[in-house]
Amino acid sequence: MKINDVVKAEEGEIFDIELDENILKANAELAQQNRELLRKQGVKAIDVMGSIGAGKTSLIEKMVQKLKTHYRIAVFKGDLTTTIDAEIIGKHGVNVVAINTGKECHLDANLVQKALRRLDLEATDLLFIENVGNLICPAEFPLGSEKRIVVISVTEGPYMVVKHPFIFMDADVAVINKIDLAEAMGVDIAKLQNDVKKINPKTKTVTTNCRTGKGVDQVIAALNL
Amino acid sequence: MHEGSITSQIVENVLREAEKRKAKRVLEVHLEIGKLMFLNPEQVHFWYQMLTKNTILEGSQLLIEEKPGTVKCPKCGYEGDFQYVDDPALHMPMPTLNCPKCDGTVKIVSGKDCFIKTVKMLI
Numbered sequence: 001m002k003i004n005d006v007v008k009a010e011e012g013e014i015f016d017i018e019l020d021e022n023i024l025k026a027n028a029e030l031a032q033q034n035r036e037l038l039r040k041q042g043v044k045a046i047d048v049m050g051s052i053g054a055g056k057t058s059l060i061e062k063m064v065q066k067l068k069t070h071y072r073i074a075v076f077k078g079d080l081t082t083t084i085d086a087e088i089i090g091k092h093g094v095n096v097v098a099i100n101t102g103k104e105c106h107l108d109a110n111l112v113q114k115a116l117r118r119l120d121l122e123a124t125d126l127l128f129i130e131n132v133g134n135l136i137c138p139a140e141f142p143l144g145s146e147k148r149i150v151v152i153s154v155t156e157g158p159y160m161v162v163k164h165p166f167i168f169m170d171a172d173v174a175v176i177n178k179i180d181l182a183e184a185m186g187v188d189i190a191k192l193q194n195d196v197k198k199i200n201p202k203t204k205t206v207t208t209n210c211r212t213g214k215g216v217d218q219v220i221a222a223l224n225l
Numbered sequence: 226m227h228e229g230s231i232t233s234q235i236v237e238n239v240l241r242e243a244e245k246r247k248a249k250r251v252l253e254v255h256l257e258i259g260k261l262m263f264l265n266p267e268q269v270h271f272w273y274q275m276l277t278k279n280t281i282l283e284g285s286q287l288l289i290e291e292k293p294g295t296v297k298c299p300k301c302g303y304e305g306d307f308q309y310v311d312d313p314a315l316h317m318p319m320p321t322l323n324c325p326k327c328d329g330t331v332k333i334v335s336g337k338d339c340f341i342k343t344v345k346m347l348i
């Protein structure tokens with residue numbers, strides 16, 4: 001028998017190294033930096049999260065229309081690859097920074113920090129940050145904003161809240177949009193509101209039709225704007 | 226959902242640590258994942274294999290330990306699992322921020338984190 005190949009143990013010693021390293025710490029620290037920067041510059045930042053197509057952009061448009069005489073507004077728009085939403089909002093004459101997340105399904109504090117560098121914070125009072133449509137991931141990645149809105153719509157069916165409790169736990173305001181379609185969809189709005197209340201009694205719920213603007217004043221009031 | 230980005234951060238951090246210590250190979254990585262991270266361990270394993278190709282982590286063992294979430298009530302001091310609502314219309318009980326012991330609102334203490342606990346390296 002001829003031995004062609006001898007498997008040799010690799011030289012060296014094996015060590016067990018205790019790291020105890022928190023993977024989300026980097027994001028949390030950047031979020032804290034963003035929060036401090038925004039506070040120092042007197043900018044009120046509001047996260048707008050929610051499911052795909054729920055009406056996040058429509059809600060921001062309506063709020064911008066109502067608030068732009070009182071506040072100098074800017075909008076960050078997170079999207080996978082397109083700038084469609086950014087262009088829609090830009091028509092209202094406010095500053096818009098499009099943030100393309102590439103393959104990521106959510107914004108993170110680092111991307112927001114880069115976008116903040118492109119904005120004249122001295123000339124900004126109010127900042128809306130539209131996240132990528134997603135009810136799961138943004139809950140894990142704080143951005144440094146002061147308030148968080150979650151938008152869902154009745155067209156997504158009656159279980160949207162109970163299936164994603166964690167995003168509502170962090171929400172200051174839950175917006176239930178497209179109430180004009182509730183009857184057609186056979187969705188009980190009171191039940192959705194009650195689900196939010198069960199998950200987090202402190203979250204305020206508002207029902208809206210962001211096509212007509214119905215309920216948008218209540219969203220603004222719920223944000224203390 | 227975000228398994229890809231989380232796993233690439235894990236691989237990056239381990240690589241950085243291994244380079245710092247001039248390790249020849251990484252043999253084992255031990256993770257602790259909080260339940261509230263909603264990471265699917267199977268997908269984390271899949272991404273890990275993909276992302277460690279052609280690095281000194283290639284072929285290493287990834288051990289994942291899932292940790293439950295805990296909450297605490299500032300009003301009565303309760304500490305433990307969430308209160309769940311059972312709705313016959315749901316497939317699963319829904320966690321809530323209501324305190325199971327009083328009418329307070331609880332805060333999440335743990336479960337929303339992901340730790341690299343230990344790494345076994347050949348140095």
Ligand SMILES: Nc1nc2c(ncn2[C@@H]2O[C@H](COP(=O)(O)OP(=O)(O)OP(=O)(O)O)[C@@H](O)[C@H]2O)c(=O)[nH]1
Pocket residue numbers: 050051052053054055056057058059085132133177178179180181208209210211212
């Ligand atoms: N019927 C009805 N349609 C609405 C309402 N609000 C928004 N829409 C429509 O729903 C569609 C999606 O609205 P968007 O505001 O783009 O939703 P979005 O959440 O920003 O969507 P993504 O950013 O793509 O996830 C658009 O065609 C809107 O005109 C509403 O209250 N009622």
Ligand SMILES: [Mg+2]
Pocket residue numbers: 056057058085130
């Ligand atoms: Mg949009």
Ligand SMILES: [Zn+2]
Pocket residue numbers: 298299300301302303324325326327328329
């Ligand atoms: Zn209690």
